[in-house]
Amino acid sequence: MAIKLYGTAASTNVLRVMACLAEKELDYEFVNVNMSNKEHKSPEFLSRNPFGQVPAFEDGDLKLFESRAITQYLAHTYPDNGTNLIIHDPKKMAIVGVWIEVEAQKFDRFGSKLAWELAYKPMFGLTTDETVVEEHEKNLEQVLDVYESRLSESKYLGGDCFTLADLHHLPVLKYLFGTKAKRLFDARPHVSAWAADIQSRPAWVKAITA
């Protein structure tokens, strides 16, 4: 199979690519990377991702890492498959690009650290640091306030339709919604409605229950 995704389905960065592949209805081979055996630090894996992180990806001869580079490659290369996750008008796509950056630079910064404290640490038998949680919740709330304002003017973050800008949030939302951090989203009506909408997309539901 031409498309291969290397990683573990527990990783938010791997899930980001899985969400995209599901929306695009693309067949691929999932190659599990055993992170508890440090397989991601093996010389073989480092040749796929020199930073020793998941995911790694290949499509025929093309090898990529960094989940948001992979999703953008898929969205642009397979425009006619499944859901269209980009916009062809350059100015409208630039606005999608702004909110892709916002997710990467601002939402993920605090969201993934909260997911680590509240969701991953308990899974690994580690103790949550409530001081860190409080600090990151405050930071995330400031970001969500901007989202609330944006989503009161725009149905989705990038514009009128669902795009990569929304999709990129799904994995961290999945983890945070299973924790007390869900209340931060519930407290903001437009954010809450948007989060419910994108998380109920059939492709995403299929990707995480398969």
Added chain:
Amino acid sequence: MVVKVYGPIQAACPQRVLACLFEFGVDFELITVDLDSNEHKQPDFLQKQPFGQVPVVEDGEFRLFESRAIIRYYATKYGDKNRNLYGTTLEEKALVDQWLEVEAHHFNDMVYTIVLQKLVIPKMGGRTDFDLVHNCEKKLEQVFDIYEQRLSKNNYLAGNWFTLADLSHLPGIRYLMNECELGHLVRDRKKVNLWWDDISNRPAWKKVMQMFNGQG
């Protein structure tokens, strides 16, 4: 109509955008935003950029923020002037995006923390956390080791020509080489050193530096 770029010339993110605009020969007007007096947190500015950060770009009625979204837009818009900057095929573009992500997630966080600790916090009367600076420096050593490996196979990060992925590093490395006094990270690595000398001598970046130096 001239593109308006809001932000101080001293800040890394506006420099990233200006380097890109100079590469494409796009006329612009730089409108300084005074970060020291918190101008970027005032209601007028928050209307333009809801996170209260620089830069913002206004191109007629069209407004954008997030420097890496801005450079991608202009590289796409003016692709015919220099097709290599964002790749000529989908695969090349994917590699540019990959190394842009590396710059944003692996490199930038470390540089940002070092600049904050060594330059911004003391200026505001606070104390530098030298342990944190040292940790960031160690992580940057690992990042630059990966760059050294990459640049021994390719002339530039995304391939054999200069792209947005290289351009995006210019402001951060400039800080490391100057005010942060961490030039050894570059100078100790043969390929990284050659690469830095090459990209920092590009006419577009030199024009950004002229603006930077012209303001003291």
